[in-house]
Amino acid sequence: MPTARIRRIALASGWLLVCLISLLPILGIVVGLWPPEQVRFADLAPFLAYQGLSVSVSMTLFSAIFSTLISLYIAFMVYSQYHLSRRLQSFEKYLAPLLSLPHLAIALGIVFLFSDGSLFFVDSGLPRKGLSTLIIAIVIKEVPFFLLIFSAIGRQLPIKYWLLQGNALGYQDYRCWWFLVFPALLKQSRLALLAATAYTLSVVDISLLVGPNIPELFAVSVYRWQTSFAVGDQAQAFWGNVLLLVLLAVSVLILYAHEKLAQAGCKTLATQGSRFHIGIINPAFKAWLPMLAVLTAMIVMVFTLWSFGVNWHGDRFSLAQLTTRLWQDEWLFFALPLQNSLFIGLLAGLLGVALALLALELQRQKGTYWPDYYWLLAIILPQLSMVLGWQVMHIWTQGGYHSGWIILSHLPFTFAYAYLVLKGPFQSVEPRYELLAASFGYSSWQSWWQVRFRLLLPAIFTAFAIAFSVSIAQYIPTLMLGAGRVTTITTEAVAIGSGSQQDLIALYVLLQSVLPFMAFFLAALLARRFRGSMDGNNMGGHDVRHC
């Protein structure tokens, strides 16, 4: 077969593969929302009349929008402080370990530390389950995510010179940040805002464990209906999924309205010319990252102590209580989920990174890059509805229950995050390096492998760590595609987390946190080892919220 034909077939196969993976979310939504035979339009009335629906939906929408916007504003103020401070400009280096802690660990960690009967509040503190606890957990996790997004955007904007011009025209730094930088950052953070909102709208695991109970958050209700065999619950699940999509559309409108309002506000204030000095308000935010580091350390510490039998509920608090009994007793139970998590995470992570590289390379060869929205559908659509569609397709195939399906269900997410991380570094590789390699007689594949791939290695390691962490933290796809037969540390942690055995919860959540941390640690070591002209930390828009 002639080489040109082989090349054409290879290219077409490549496109087919990446398009299939990136379109799986849409396919999932379409199949998931295809009305089952037993669903009729008349079922909408009982669905709408469901007790507590309006409160549940309002709370869900509120928590999604509020936590996203609060995180955005906190991150902006933190970023403005770090950007101004030359000494602290390298803050990105410290974000990876902070980002490696999964949502679930943060949610349960703050419960262990600050709720009733916890280390710091024995009598009263954060509710064990409540909207405030959920929002705090999400904000803690989202702020570093937005910081990395701002950092990636900020590298492409002449912020330094805008500030200088603003200063020269008589404005203080913080005014320049709000009037001149914020509108630009806000406009370019649309995708990140949407991803954060979509995540909170359809998150089930942390809502189950620390979210409110009566009524519960809407995604939890939908999940309950989806997994129930009671009469009428499938119809409820169908309409619930429709409503989830409507909520996403409403969120898009709210976020857009917020953007327009914020920009109009900044513009009005900017053109009024007011330069009066009202003091310094932002420096407190400089303390955010150190505080987050302390909190992360405390969370890991508190889980470790509990898992080794040390807690403050007994009469005495002493290290003499230290025991490995729980680890020894549980080893048999967590060995398999741990092994499954590692296997699935490794494969889903590797495949996600490989496919992201393939998608980028195919676009580079074509000469145009498709909009990010297309490649990132998995993180901007409600997960619950899309996984329902995958579950239906999985049942059609009658393919049984094994890790292969779980890996496939994690792949759209690991692919999306790896793409997000790799796109910036990939596009900034100087194309003349490959031209130079070609002039030395290397084939296009050889020069890609020897030059582009090598230059991208630090970014690839980070992308893998993120993709691995994303896979480790997946709950709904693992549970729905595995039907409980393939257990991972996360499914076990959520199952145990809804119980009351604190030491067991601590053990499983600790294991769930250690895996991504190890991946980030290894990635950092390897990235340092292979760092060439590309900076492994200079990623275009890291996104590790779901780690």
Added chain:
Amino acid sequence: MLDIVNCQIVAKTWHITLPDIHVGKGQLQVITGPSGIGKSTLLHWLLGNMPEHVLINGQIFLSGSNITNVAIEQRRVGLLMQDVYLFPHLNVQDNICFALPKNRQLSSKKQRRLEALNMLEQINLGHLASRYPQNLSGGERSRVGLIRALANQPQVMLLDEPFAALDPSTREQMGGWAFQQLAKQDIPSVMVSHDVEDIPVSAKRLCLADYYRAIE
């Protein structure tokens, strides 16, 4: 008027001790010298933006007041750089509104917008008022940049190779127009340039290389 007294730029391996500089109303002082000698650094020091890699000593007097330790935003110093950095989310008129000082005559939005439009019309750029910076040509951007800097009624104007990014014909035209505007408003100006063609005949020149000394 601007006075720079006892100014010394000290780096690890070299130092420059400048003679005292006096720039009168409407006058232009041009600082020249090879790349890396500290021309822009000196300009940023005058602006109030302290350089990172060198030490600059000296005193800056503006109309008799010592502004050496005054914050940038309180100096009323205009700045025009090679890229004028018009704010991309504001149209031309709003960019100028941003720069206008806040006082009784310019307190309302309407007054400010009208004043911005007047300034643009005076230089026949009224038709650009509602355009956004990304839709302007290089020459138009430079003109709007200068008008924006002048809108703040600066006491001194600093120009950091302001015409270097323009094509030769626009550059000559823009240069003549800019110096005319500055002279008309009696604003003392300091310009950094390494292109002799940018320097008007009437300007005072100071070459940093003449005062360069290596540290042994």
